[in-house]
Amino acid sequence: MTVVAVVGAQWGDEGKGKIVEAIAPKAALVVSYAGGYSPGSTLVVEGERFVLHVVPAGALRSGRACLLAQGMALDPRLVLDELAILEQHGALAAPLEIDQRAQVVLPHHVLLDALRDESEGASGSPRRGVGPAYMDAVARRGVRMGDLLTGDGLAQRIEASIEASAHALRELGGEVPDPKAVHDEYVAAGEKLRARIVDGSRRITDLTAEGGTVVLEGPFGTMVDVTHGYYPFVVGSSTVAGGACVGTGISPRSVDKVIGVAKAYITRPGLGPLPSEVTGDLATHLQDRGGELSPTSARPRRCGMFDVPVLRYAARVNGFDEVALTKLDVLTGLDEIPVCVGYELDGDVRDEPPFEGQSRMQPLTEMLAGWRESLADCRTYAELPANARAYVEFIERNAGVHITRIGVGPDRAQTITR
Ligand code: GDP
Numbered sequence: 520m521t522v523v524a525v526v527g528a529q530w531g532d533e534g535k536g537k538i539v540e541a542i543a544p545k546a547a548l549v550v551s552y553a554g555g556y557s558p559g560s561t562l563v564v565e566g567e568r569f570v571l572h573v574v575p576a577g578a579l580r581s582g583r584a585c586l587l588a589q590g591m592a593l594d595p596r597l598v599l600d601e602l603a604i605l606e607q608h609g610a611l612a613a614p615l616e617i618d619q620r621a622q623v624v625l626p627h628h629v630l631l632d633a634l635r636d637e638s639e640g641a642s643g644s645p646r647r648g649v650g651p652a653y654m655d656a657v658a659r660r661g662v663r664m665g666d667l668l669t670g671d672g673l674a675q676r677i678e679a680s681i682e683a684s685a686h687a688l689r690e691l692g693g694e695v696p697d698p699k700a701v702h703d704e705y706v707a708a709g710e711k712l713r714a715r716i717v718d719g720s721r722r723i724t725d726l727t728a729e730g731g732t733v734v735l736e737g738p739f740g741t742m743v744d745v746t747h748g749y750y751p752f753v754v755g756s757s758t759v760a761g762g763a764c765v766g767t768g769i770s771p772r773s774v775d776k777v778i779g780v781a782k783a784y785i786t787r788p789g790l791g792p793l794p795s796e797v798t799g800d801l802a803t804h805l806q807d808r809g810g811e812l813s814p815t816s817a818r819p820r821r822c823g824m825f826d827v828p829v830l831r832y833a834a835r836v837n838g839f840d841e842v843a844l845t846k847l848d849v850l851t852g853l854d855e856i857p858v859c860v861g862y863e864l865d866g867d868v869r870d871e872p873p874f875e876g877q878s879r880m881q882p883l884t885e886m887l888a889g890w891r892e893s894l895a896d897c898r899t900y901a902e903l904p905a906n907a908r909a910y911v912e913f914i915e916r917n918a919g920v921h922i923t924r925i926g927v928g929p930d931r932a933q934t935i936t937r
Contacts, residue, residue, distance in 0.1 A: 521545075521732040521775050522723075524763045527740030528781040528833035529826070530788065531758075532558070532811075534845035534926055535780045539575065539736050541843075541924060541934050542778070547731030548584045550723065551575045552766030553756035554738030555592040555624060556647035558788065558813070572645075574601050574615060575736050584613045588719045588735075589620035590756060590766020592652035593664065594629070595708040617712060618719030619665030620768070622656045623705065624648040625677065626696045627684050634691035644789065653755035655680050664716050667709025674702050720768025727773065735763040735774070741833040742787075742872070749877060752791025760837040779839035779920070781830050783847040783910070785823035786811050792877040795823035795859035809849040824857040824884065830918040832871040842918075844911060845926035847903075848933075853889035856910060860885050860917055887913055894927040900937045903927075 523542060527533045543549055556572050573593065575585050587593055598617065605611035628648030636644045644650070655661040660679045667673065678698040685695045709716070723733055737758050742748045744758040757765060760777045764770065784805050787793045797805070805811060806819040813820050833839070850856055862869045862880040873880060890904040897903050903911075903925070915922050925935040 522727060522735065522769065522773050523732065523776045523778060524735040524737065524760045524774050524837075525778050525780060526737040526760050526763070526833075526837050526839075527758065528779040528830050528837075528839070528842065529740045529785055530742045530793075531739035532786055532788065532820075533740060533780040533782045534843075535736060536571075536575075537845065537926065537929070537931065537934065538778065538780050538843045538924060539734055540931055541936075543583050543734060545732045546583055546734045547726055548586055548723065548733045549575050550586040550588050550719070550733060550735045550767055551591060552588045552735050552737060552763045553590040553758060554754065555594070555622075555649040555652070556597070556645050557738060558645055571601060571605075572647075573598055574605060585615045586717075586719050586722060586767075587615070587617045587621060588767045589618040590762065591618070592622040592624050592649045592656070592755070593617065594624035594648060595664070595667065595705065595712055597624075597647070599708060599711055614715070616715050616717045616719065616722065617664050618768075619663065619668075619716050620719070621664045622652050623662040623664055623667065624652040625662065625680060625705070626701055627681050627688060628652045628655070630693050630696070631684050631688060631691075634688065634693050638691055640790075650755045651684070655683070658683070662705075664709070664712070667705055668713055668716060670706065673706070674698070677702050677705070723767055723769050724773075735767060737763060741836060742829060747836050749792050749872065752789070776840045777838050779830070779833055779837060779842045780845060781833070781842055781914075782809075782845050783825060783850055783926075784809070785826050785829070786820040787823065788813055788820055792880075793821055793823050794862055794872075794877070794880050795826040795829075795882045797822055797824055797857070801853070801857070804853060805849060808852070809846055824859050824882070825914060826859045826882075827914065827917045828859070828861055828869065828871050830914065830920060834918060834920045835871070839920055841923040842915075842920040843924035843926070843934075844914065844922050847907060847911070847925055848894040848927045850889065850907075850910070851894055852891060855886045856889050857884045857886055858910075858913065858917075859883065885913075895933065897927050897935060898932075900925070900935055903935070 628651035811820040859882040
């Protein structure tokens with residue numbers, strides 16, 4: 520029995536999809552344990568690009584079943600749309616199931632998300648209602664996927680949820696949806712999903728008891744975890760490895776391995792602290808070569824030099840057994856590469872992201888030598904240029920992690936296993 524958690528070490532978009540793919544051949548089940556809408560998990564299969572917002576990339580591997588677990592907040596309309604696209608491409612080769620305890624995103628959650636984000640100055644949130652659905656969950660008026668099937672108290676719960684948001688919706692100039700229409704639409708969506716709605720916690724336990732391997736894929740990254748990230752610039756769920764147990768309903772003792780995924784530089788969607796942020800030519804290089812565009816605004820993502828304290832912190836909080844370093848190829852062509860090795864905050868040196876004073880901290884930088892050779896065709900560690908290996912080993916040494924996989928391009932084959 521093996522349960523492997525794959526967790527973002529930074530702010531998300533680290534390339535987890537490809538790493539899950541790299542380990543998925545051994546997996547009977549790929550599970551998403553939190554979140555409900557990613558800006559787009561891109562997977563390139565033999566030159567063809569797929570962008571998935573809800574369904575985990577592992578679904579594209581034939582024979583790998585997927586589970587959207589109970590820690591998620593899902594819009595069933597979106598799930599149905601994505602399933603239809605996958606079926607059309609013949610890419611849904613394995614079953615996709617949804618936990619009965621997953622929260623349901625209702626239309627007014629989506630509306631509220633968009634209106635709030637607009638009025639608060641466009642944070643870069645995808646505005647898909649996931650945050651408001653989590654708010655209703657902790658306020659104990661959330662609707663769960665299984666409720667769409669049983670119907671027990673469903674109409675009242677939908678009404679209460681809409682009622683609780685009605686004032687804010689009107690204030691922000693939005694229309695309040697009709698509870699009856701929402702009820703009917705969601706019952707119909709639930710009916711279409713009926714065969715897929717299961718007890719996910721039980722499913723994982725049974726599968727592992729039979730000897731199957733399960734991959735638990737985290738959303739976003741450690742630095743936007745609702746508790747462990749740079750609060751309040753965080754998402755509504757627990758993205759860290761501990762969240763994998765809460766979000767799936769399995770024991771912490773059943774997670775055998777935790778793999779962290781870190782990009783060879785930093786990107787951060789939206790607002791909030793980014794101590795290693797870079798501007799000018801280096802930012803342009805990373806944005807252009809790394810394809811770092813925000814899918815919601817099509818604006819370049821904020822970029823930063825590699826942040827060692829963030830990886831050191833993520834490794835400690837998540838307990839990484841191994842780290843996959845992705846997008847190393849993006850650094851090709853730089854004469855020298857700055858790396859953030861610590862922060863100075865009010866005269867002290869910090870080796871992990873501090874709880875306080877985030878707007879005052881200054882990065883401490885070391886310069887490493889760059890390389891000009893393309894990494895695209897490197898398939899072994901030894902084939903990497905000496906300075907690229909030195910970069911990997913510098914990160915490894917300074918963050919105290921073991922880097923076992925290195926991404927040298929977007930294609931499935933472009934991952935070096937060390
Ligand atoms: P996730 O949000 O962490 O799951 O990130 P994705 O799996 O969506 O990956 C983000 C983007 O990085 C996608 O366009 C991937 O194709 C791309 N990508 C992943 N690994 C690499 C890599 O090693 N090199 C390059 N150049 N692109 C990569």
